[in-house]
Amino acid sequence: MKNKILVIEDDRAISELLCMNLEAAGYETVAAYDGEEAQRLLLWQEDADLAVVDIMLPGKDGFALMEDFKKKELPVIYLTAKDDVASKVKGLKLGAEDYMVKPFEMLELLVRIEKVLERTGRARKVLTIRNIMVDMQSHQVYEDGLPVSLKPMEYDLFVLLLQNK
Known part of the structure; x- marks a missing residue:
């Protein structure tokens, strides 16, 4: 039910920080720490809604992974230390939805993720209060995981x- 974000970052501390904050914001996360691992996840295992990708990765770099992202029609936000204009232009021309430079503000990244998911039609809006979950996309209400029937x-x-609590 939650949007799944693929976090591809070789620095484990940054990856863990990203995953922790994304999960606190209501996303499901899957982490990869190098280009080959990311490629395997993309091609064989994970069905994500968006990828947050570092460019300078061991093995296959973030730019080289863009072909795999395009095959899966997976939107990408580059999150990298490469702050030169040539890298930004290259990333965006390759097909990235957005490009952010480290250090970054987590709140800004969260808003950019939300906007990319909305723009690409992948946003899954879910409201959760205690044991009640409302899937805004399918107009379904669940209590303790069981569907609740409501009239429109x-x-x-x-x-x-x-x-509007």
Whole structure:
């Protein structure tokens, strides 16, 4: 139900920080620490909604992975220390949705992720309060994981109340 973000970052401390903050913001994360591992995840295992990618990775770099991202139609945000204009232009021309330079503000990254997911039609809006979850995309309400049947007006009112506590 949650959006899945693939975090491809060779610095484990940064990767763990990214994953922790993304999970706190309601995303599911999968981490890869080098280009080959990322490629394997992309091609064989993971069905992610977006990738946050460092460019300078061991093995296959972030630019070289773009072909694999395009095959999966996976939006990419480059998050890298490469702050020269040539790298930014190259990343965006290769097809990245966004390009951020380290050091970065986590809140800014979260907003950029949200906007890319919305722009690409991959945003999964989920409201969760205690044991109740509302999937805004499918208009389904779940209590303790079980579906709750609501009429359209009841659903709209329930969502309105949840959004305006």
